[in-house]
Amino acid sequence: DVCSSDLRLDRLLDDVLTLSRVQRTTQPDSDVSSGEIVEDVIRQLEPRIRETQAEIHIAPPLPVLRADRRWATQAVQNLVSNALKYTREGVPPEIDIAGYRGPEGVGLVVADRGMGVPDAYAERIFGLFQRAVSRNIEGTGAGLAIVRRVAERHGGRAWVRPRDGGGSEFIITFGPGTAA
DSSP states (O other), X not given: OHXXXXXXXXXXXXHHHHHHHHHHHOOOOEEEEHHHHHHHHHXXXXXXXXXXXXXXXEESOOOEEXXXXXXXXXXXXXXXXXXXXXXXXXXXXXXXEEEEEETTEEEEEEEEOSSOOOGGGTTXXXXXXOOSOOSOOSSOSOHXXXXXXXXXXXXXXXXXXXXXXXXXXXXXXXXXXXXO
């Protein structure tokens, strides 16, 4: 139907513009509470969380990031939004959010109990318009490309690994973070 394909094209163009803006406007120069970012994201996604009957667990303490708050929020929102979308049929989403500290930097882990990501796709899904599933799930296929671009603009990384017991863990880091 023409209306829905127009809407999809609009979303696609918005996502491509977002990618371009991340490239040009990221200012990773302030300390940001990732706890506040997660609270903002949960608030923004509240209708979807209710609709899917998702359970979200946050494991404090969440780290302080050296990041551009707007872009860090966008990236975390994309990860949580995906965890709400890519679920096992008939099973409410179960999402755990925790801090991450490693050689790749300081950031967050967004873990789900969804379908998981086959190893062959673990890198590819971060490319523009790439997906690991063929199932008809709304979105443009640009969400993880935006996540990766945000991480890289902050001197960090974004990747996925299998979660023990099923599902995936998406990790985003924002460079070295702060001493706090």
